[in-house]
Amino acid sequence: MAYVVKVDNKEFKVDIERSGNSFIVFLDGEKTNVEVTHEEGSQLMLIIGNRSYAIAMEADDQIVVNGETYSVEVVDEEIQRFLKASPDKLQKKELAIKGVMPGLVIEVNVEEGDTVKKEDGLLIVEAMKMQNEMKAPRDGVVKKVLIKKGQTVNSGDTLVIIT
Amino acid sequence: MAYVVKVDNKEFKVDIERSGNSFIVFLDGEKTNVEVTHEEGSQLMLIIGNRSYAIAMEADDQIVVNGETYSVEVVDEEIQRFLKASPDKLQKKELAIKGVMPGLVIEVNVEEGDTVKKEDGLLIVEAMKMQNEMKAPRDGVVKKVLIKKGQTVNSGDTLVIIT
Amino acid sequence: MFRKILVANRGEIAVRVLRACREMNINSATVYSDADRDALHTRYAGEVYYLGPAPATESYLKIEKIIEIAKQSQAEAIHPGYGFLAENTEFARACEENGIVFVGPNSRAIELLGDKIASKETMSQAGIPVIPGSEGAVEEEDMAYRVVEEIGFPVLIKAAGGGGGKGMRVVRDRKNLAGSMKQAMNEARSAFGNPTIFIEKFLESPRHIEFQILADNHGNVVHLGERECSVQRRHQKLIEESPSVIMTPELRNHMGEAAVKAVTVSKYNNAGTVEFMVDKDKNYYFLEMNTRLQVEHPVTELITGIDIVKEQLRIASGEVLSLKQSDITMNGAAIECRISAEDPEKNFAPSTGKIAELVEPGGIGVRVDSGIHKGFEVPIYYDPLIAKLLVWAPTRKGAIVRMTRALAEYNIRGIKTSIPFHLLVMEHPKFVEGDYDTTFIDKVLGKIEYKKSNYEVAAISSVVSKILSSERARTPAMKKGASVSPWKLTGRQAMMRKR
Amino acid sequence: MFRKILVANRGEIAVRVLRACREMNINSATVYSDADRDALHTRYAGEVYYLGPAPATESYLKIEKIIEIAKQSQAEAIHPGYGFLAENTEFARACEENGIVFVGPNSRAIELLGDKIASKETMSQAGIPVIPGSEGAVEEEDMAYRVVEEIGFPVLIKAAGGGGGKGMRVVRDRKNLAGSMKQAMNEARSAFGNPTIFIEKFLESPRHIEFQILADNHGNVVHLGERECSVQRRHQKLIEESPSVIMTPELRNHMGEAAVKAVTVSKYNNAGTVEFMVDKDKNYYFLEMNTRLQVEHPVTELITGIDIVKEQLRIASGEVLSLKQSDITMNGAAIECRISAEDPEKNFAPSTGKIAELVEPGGIGVRVDSGIHKGFEVPIYYDPLIAKLLVWAPTRKGAIVRMTRALAEYNIRGIKTSIPFHLLVMEHPKFVEGDYDTTFIDKVLGKIEYKKSNYEVAAISSVVSKILSSERARTPAMKKGASVSPWKLTGRQAMMRKR
Numbered sequence A, B: 001m002a003y004v005v006k007v008d009n010k011e012f013k014v015d016i017e018r019s020g021n022s023f024i025v026f027l028d029g030e031k032t033n034v035e036v037t038h039e040e041g042s043q044l045m046l047i048i049g050n051r052s053y054a055i056a057m058e059a060d061d062q063i064v065v066n067g068e069t070y071s072v073e074v075v076d077e078e079i080q081r082f083l084k085a086s087p088d089k090l091q092k093k094e095l096a097i098k099g100v101m102p103g104l105v106i107e108v109n110v111e112e113g114d115t116v117k118k119e120d121g122l123l124i125v126e127a128m129k130m131q132n133e134m135k136a137p138r139d140g141v142v143k144k145v146l147i148k149k150g151q152t153v154n155s156g157d158t159l160v161i162i163t
Numbered sequence C, D: 001m002f003r004k005i006l007v008a009n010r011g012e013i014a015v016r017v018l019r020a021c022r023e024m025n026i027n028s029a030t031v032y033s034d035a036d037r038d039a040l041h042t043r044y045a046g047e048v049y050y051l052g053p054a055p056a057t058e059s060y061l062k063i064e065k066i067i068e069i070a071k072q073s074q075a076e077a078i079h080p081g082y083g084f085l086a087e088n089t090e091f092a093r094a095c096e097e098n099g100i101v102f103v104g105p106n107s108r109a110i111e112l113l114g115d116k117i118a119s120k121e122t123m124s125q126a127g128i129p130v131i132p133g134s135e136g137a138v139e140e141e142d143m144a145y146r147v148v149e150e151i152g153f154p155v156l157i158k159a160a161g162g163g164g165g166k167g168m169r170v171v172r173d174r175k176n177l178a179g180s181m182k183q184a185m186n187e188a189r190s191a192f193g194n195p196t197i198f199i200e201k202f203l204e205s206p207r208h209i210e211f212q213i214l215a216d217n218h219g220n221v222v223h224l225g226e227r228e229c230s231v232q233r234r235h236q237k238l239i240e241e242s243p244s245v246i247m248t249p250e251l252r253n254h255m256g257e258a259a260v261k262a263v264t265v266s267k268y269n270n271a272g273t274v275e276f277m278v279d280k281d282k283n284y285y286f287l288e289m290n291t292r293l294q295v296e297h298p299v300t301e302l303i304t305g306i307d308i309v310k311e312q313l314r315i316a317s318g319e320v321l322s323l324k325q326s327d328i329t330m331n332g333a334a335i336e337c338r339i340s341a342e343d344p345e346k347n348f349a350p351s352t353g354k355i356a357e358l359v360e361p362g363g364i365g366v367r368v369d370s371g372i373h374k375g376f377e378v379p380i381y382y383d384p385l386i387a388k389l390l391v392w393a394p395t396r397k398g399a400i401v402r403m404t405r406a407l408a409e410y411n412i413r414g415i416k417t418s419i420p421f422h423l424l425v426m427e428h429p430k431f432v433e434g435d436y437d438t439t440f441i442d443k444v445l446g447k448i449e450y451k452k453s454n455y456e457v458a459a460i461s462s463v464v465s466k467i468l469s470s471e472r473a474r475t476p477a478m479k480k481g482a483s484v485s486p487w488k489l490t491g492r493q494a495m496m497r498k499r
Helices: A077-085 B077-085 C011-023 C040-044 C063-072 C089-097 C107-114 C116-125 C141-151 C174-192 C249-265 C297-304 C308-316 C396-409 C419-426 C429-433 C440-445 C455-474 D011-023 D040-044 D063-072 D089-097 D107-114 D116-125 D141-151 D174-192 D249-265 D297-304 D308-316 D396-409 D419-426 D429-433 D440-445 D455-474
Strands: A002-007 A010-019 A022-027 A030-040 A043-048 A051-058 A062-065 A068-076 A095-098 A103-108 A121-127 A130-135 A140-145 A158-162 B002-007 B010-019 B022-027 B030-040 B043-048 B051-058 B062-065 B068-076 B095-098 B103-108 B121-127 B130-135 B140-145 B158-162 C004-007 C027-033 C047-052 C077-079 C155-159 C169-171 C197-201 C207-215 C221-233 C236-242 C270-278 C284-290 C333-340 C357-359 C366-370 C385-393 C411-413 C496-498 D004-007 D027-033 D047-052 D077-079 D155-159 D169-171 D197-201 D207-215 D221-233 D236-242 D270-278 D284-290 D333-340 D357-359 D366-370 D385-393 D411-413 D496-498
Touching: A002 A077, A002 C455, A010 C455, A022 C455, A030 C455, A043 C455, A051 C411, A051 C455, A051 D040, A051 D047, A062 C455, A068 A077, A068 C455, A121 A158, B002 B077, B002 D455, B010 D455, B022 D455, B030 D455, B043 D455, B051 C040, B051 C047, B051 D411, B051 D455, B062 D455, B068 B077, B068 D455, B121 B158, C004 C011, C004 C063, C011 C027, C011 C040, C011 C308, C011 C366, C011 C385, C011 D396, C027 C040, C027 C063, C047 C063, C063 C089, C077 C308, C089 C107, C107 C116, C116 C197, C116 C249, C116 C284, C141 C155, C141 C174, C141 C197, C155 C174, C169 C174, C174 C197, C207 C249, C207 C284, C207 C308, C221 C249, C221 C297, C221 C440, C236 C297, C236 C419, C249 C270, C249 C284, C270 C308, C297 C308, C297 C333, C297 C366, C297 C385, C333 C396, C333 C419, C385 C396, C396 C419, C396 C429, C396 D011, C419 C429, C429 C440, D004 D011, D004 D063, D011 D027, D011 D040, D011 D308, D011 D366, D011 D385, D027 D040, D027 D063, D047 D063, D063 D089, D077 D308, D089 D107, D107 D116, D116 D197, D116 D249, D116 D284, D141 D155, D141 D174, D141 D197, D155 D174, D169 D174, D174 D197, D207 D249, D207 D284, D207 D308, D221 D249, D221 D297, D221 D440, D236 D297, D236 D419, D249 D270, D249 D284, D270 D308, D297 D308, D297 D333, D297 D366, D297 D385, D333 D396, D333 D419, D385 D396, D396 D419, D396 D429, D419 D429, D429 D440
Parallel strands: C004 C027, C004 C077, C027 C047, D004 D027, D004 D077, D027 D047
Antiparallel strands: A002 A010, A002 A068, A010 A022, A022 A030, A030 A043, A043 A051, A051 A062, A062 A068, A095 A158, A103 A121, A121 A130, A130 D496, A140 A158, B002 B010, B002 B068, B010 B022, B022 B030, B030 B043, B043 B051, B051 B062, B062 B068, B095 B158, B103 B121, B121 B130, B130 C496, B140 B158, C155 C169, C155 C197, C207 C221, C207 C270, C221 C236, C236 C333, C270 C284, C333 C385, C357 C411, C366 C385, D155 D169, D155 D197, D207 D221, D207 D270, D221 D236, D236 D333, D270 D284, D333 D385, D357 D411, D366 D385
């Protein structure tokens, strides 16, 4: 099975085959053996070649390798081809703005029906006495506001939906 | 709901009522509040009265309280009454001899159909260079031998069944 | 010694004090808010008492409620930790009035040293060097202009009422003076309820060096040497070490004596810290005194072998200091890294959430003072400090490599922490050489670039993780080695005998 | 210094050595068996190499395979840890022949000191006190009778070839001598392939005191003071401490000099330990020399501040010892408790299985050298030692209360450990007074009764656990806060900015 993986904007082609607890991997054509020695939740221990790595998947699109955090995007090679053929398929979808940290909502700047531009401030969340603004990742219309001022939100909660 | 609990051969009557994450408990008639502050697998953190306790259930019939291990037996009060009325109901049941530690079976002394007496040696398991003998907990007949010499067994595996 | 102590704090410092209680065979009690029902300090204390809702104003800052709990639990003394009520005159006084020993200085000393203007004047009069500046508060523009004429630019405007960078302004020329003054006064008013400000010479690249002191109730005072705390970000200390690379035995004697004098003239008792600014020519100036246990006190414990919290409790119970200045020796080198729930790759944004995995470093020369456990939900309501990692080694160089090794072992998942930042500092040539001051993070470290060397591994692991995760989704229930219910109706008899 | 080292061991000692490598910036490699695929040392090393099936004879004892891996990984040196091949002459020689540095003594010294008769003779000739007994091997009954006539009963029959209590017999009267001799010879033959025995005076209640030494390849030797290891069960050390309560500066000097002499006359190099028996009148006798890193070496590290593993690596790389005897000072008190996977309530039966929970103690004065992690399946194939807990404090009394505190913090679930036993010893008046010897566990501690004070809590908790567990059984899948799949097809853009 082949995947295209984007790691911090570097692109890799990963061709992978399973055998038991091991995988045979071709990374951009080069062969490596990968052994899964431990699996617990989103945490893995792998032996790749002669090295051992502590892996953790975090917050949707992040992976931690021996303490270093990378943003990653794994796309099935076939889907990748399809996406490249029609690049705006994805843009038009509903977009859920999710909390990336728990906190108290201290300001909500949009209402349902508002038109927002990329980088417009949507709401402000406070935690540990620091304030953080959630911004629109692209232009759109606010379809739904799921939180209120004064409410406590968790990491991963959907706060606002933009279409 | 009322239970009879035997802790290392001391008997307690525990009358318990739930309200959310808390329980109201009458222990031999005395009232206490119990709050469950953490639950993970068989591990619990409880606040009982003004004290906090680390609890772990282990190996079927053992509980660890702040590092101290107790053997416990919890019986529904009604079942208890039933059992007391017909005390030999339980003795006649099939009895599964289970491994209490992982190890290598280095000797099997019984075959199916053998008659065994209480304290007769059934088999020997070795771990960490030490040998341990599993003995018959009561008189009976060997109904099934589920392991072979040379086999590795885990804690909790049924090794022999006695009727 | 006390029979029971109430620890009126949370997190790592509450655990620190509770550990001292256990080792001294003192019964302990602590308090917890709704957010801390399952906190480490709640797990650790002998007795636990519910305080109130999560916000500190409704729990850890409630003086009356805490005094009430102390009485209810029959605690004879309260240890306030740091933060919250530790430097609150009103709280210290409430303890005094209720016949409960406050483990800290007397309320008058807290009051005096909490007022930056009054304390500076006290020190100056005692002959302790202070930073040149206004004599007392500056109320009008005219006065400010007179002061800057005397001491020259740049100057620093400071609030009399508090710290933490609030109400502070650096002014480099005449035209910005009046405006900055007004801003500072406004900020000070809203932060501390007190608009009073004063002006002093701004030291360009000072080092922050502080002396730990111990003073009993009978007038005996010793110092335990210095800690260098110049690795700061927005006036928040991040890394502390001892000894300071710039220290000489002579300078240590001079500054130590000044620290002891500062304690004596302010009629201070219990543990405390005298903070100094030191300029490039090793001139030192009294900055302020912290009237409590410091976050970084373990640095000194590693160097001197003295348990500062135990000393605090002994002093509070009326014992005479058993230590003389000549008994105190400094041995080797110690470093502390503050592990905070902040994302250094996102400009230190708070990062709260559930601790999904926690593996602390260990082995030779490593000390961890932690306030969290696996499964704990780091609350949004309190300070982001979750743990302190310390190392000791015979030499500073040895301590730095050991800290690097220990930081790499530290595995905290579920939240982001300051660990990558600390790794960067430990490998920075300027830090390794000891050539740094309080401007290090902003000016020298500059834009922080986190080194990454595992792109290929990240790519491979992502795919492996995706495959395993989608397999799990397909077979949710049955797992190999699924644990059998720990419950059976009847107990089994012991069937094993040792041969 | 070496560029790369192979650590040919497992568990806590492999991790200990790997930590030293990291701190010295030496690349590391290690080996693992099938049972150790996910072991801590496998996680920790820079490179990992598969050895073979779980049984030690098919993995950690395979000399050829290990030499091959050393070459393959281009390691310049092999650290053997303790146990396995650490005192194997053949292995040391194989390293020497293959141009790989063996981090330990030369093979001749291992050979000499491995032979109890030859080493005793060497020491005796050098004027080091040895226990009175036969001169050399005792082959016939007549010879045995002659020896006992000279030294008197009780006597101890010992095997020349090995230790660990095998081939040992105490004989208290003439009528049992011949029979015991035969038994001992048979046991020695089957255990070590060598039936040779010798006889010495049996000391009734000796203390076991050993000296840590360091010897470079250039003839320089220092000792790092003593460790008292009298808390033993069946000749296995369980608790070690330094300094020994019976030690005086004079005795330390004498014994230390004897230890240094023992090293010199046996042409020993690298780290080693000279073991002595000390009787009630403080007469000391050479017992044997351990030609490797000891399990309990961290006790000495805590007291002296010296990193013994780093010294081993420096010595092995040919460096001259940087320490002189006068540089070495002993500071405070340290204790080690060996945490083993054994059930002290079932006569120390092995207790292997999966580590379901692991919380290690921390805070002031605590050091943990662990070989396990949460989720690790403790294998049935190797030594039951899973971790070492050490404390340091200024005084022995302080160290004992600290150890009690730390043991209480240690939470290992899924297997039984020796922790309850250690807690009992720390609170035993005889241990607290320091009034103990090698008979302490068998004779003084007697039948071990574990204190229990939480019957009521156990009763309540059992019921609560039963209720929660049956609720879980009813609603298996849906859990509050169930984690969302970490996978989405497209990445999200960062939507957060710090204000």
